[in-house]
Amino acid sequence: MNIIRDDHVPANSGWGAPIEKGQVLRLTAMTIIDFVCLNLHDLDERFDQARTKVHDGKIWITEGDRLVSKRDNVMMTIIRDDFAGTGFHDLQYGTCSGPRFARAAAEGRLNQYHHGDDIPVPDHGCWENLQDALCARWGVPKEFIPSPINIFQHVEIDTETGAISHSPVRPATPICVDLRAEMDLVVAASACPDLAAPEFGQPIRATIYQP
Numbered sequence: 001m002n003i004i005r006d007d008h009v010p011a012n013s014g015w016g017a018p019i020e021k022g023q024v025l026r027l028t029a030m031t032i033i034d035f036v037c038l039n040l041h042d043l044d045e046r047f048d049q050a051r052t053k054v055h056d057g058k059i060w061i062t063e064g065d066r067l068v069s070k071r072d073n074v075m076m077t078i079i080r081d082d083f084a085g086t087g088f089h090d091l092q093y094g095t096c097s098g099p100r101f102a103r104a105a106a107e108g109r110l111n112q113y114h115h116g117d118d119i120p121v122p123d124h125g126c127w128e129n130l131q132d133a134l135c136a137r138w139g140v141p142k143e144f145i146p147s148p149i150n151i152f153q154h155v156e157i158d159t160e161t162g163a164i165s166h167s168p169v170r171p172a173t174p175i176c177v178d179l180r181a182e183m184d185l186v187v188a189a190s191a192c193p194d195l196a197a198p199e200f201g202q203p204i205r206a207t208i209y210q211p
């Protein structure tokens with residue numbers, strides 16, 4: 001394995017990098033990672049939650065499944081998923097954000113995030129972290145940041161009512177997901193201020209390697 005880069009991403013911060021076709025991004029964490037990718041050579045082509053679900057034929061994706069753009073092109077393939085057997089990565093929710101947490105606190109609903117109402121409310125979240133990763137360096141307007149795949153975020157889905165809810169299911173120790181780039185990409189990840197993770201958020205590790 002030839003390591004291209006290996007970055008520590010502090011809790012509740014963003015990270016972004018280019019990756020070449022054929023290289024692999026390894027994300028290692030025990031917290032939620034909001035993840036998106038864009039075509040390096042045409043940033044208008046972006047990861048799309050809906051296309052991904054249609055192409056893979058499921059709402060939970062794992063090893064062997066693909067991340068797909070709105071133009072129906074395969075952007076990445078999951079080649080390793082250590083979360084399998086513990087939970088599923090989420091393709092329903094968007095990003096958390098400062099205003100989202102503030103509204104939940106004002107409405108007395110922070111307990112939906114599994115640590116009650118007496119917790120420090122993050123002043124920013126994955127929405128702001130992905131902006132830090134993408135907007136200045138790559139010139140991506142914040143409104144163009146796609147809704148992510150939320151890695152290590154297991155969501156309960158009631159198939160009778162369609163209700164979705166957060167769950168506290170997380171990796172017990174830092175584990176990996178490996179995604180192979182199927183085109184040259186910009187990849188971006190947020191270390192979520194995850195209220196179900198120890199200390200309400202954990203650092204993540206982002207490694208790019210040439211297999």
Ligand SMILES: [Zn+2]
Pocket residue numbers: 032034095096097125126127191192193194
């Ligand atoms: Zn988040």
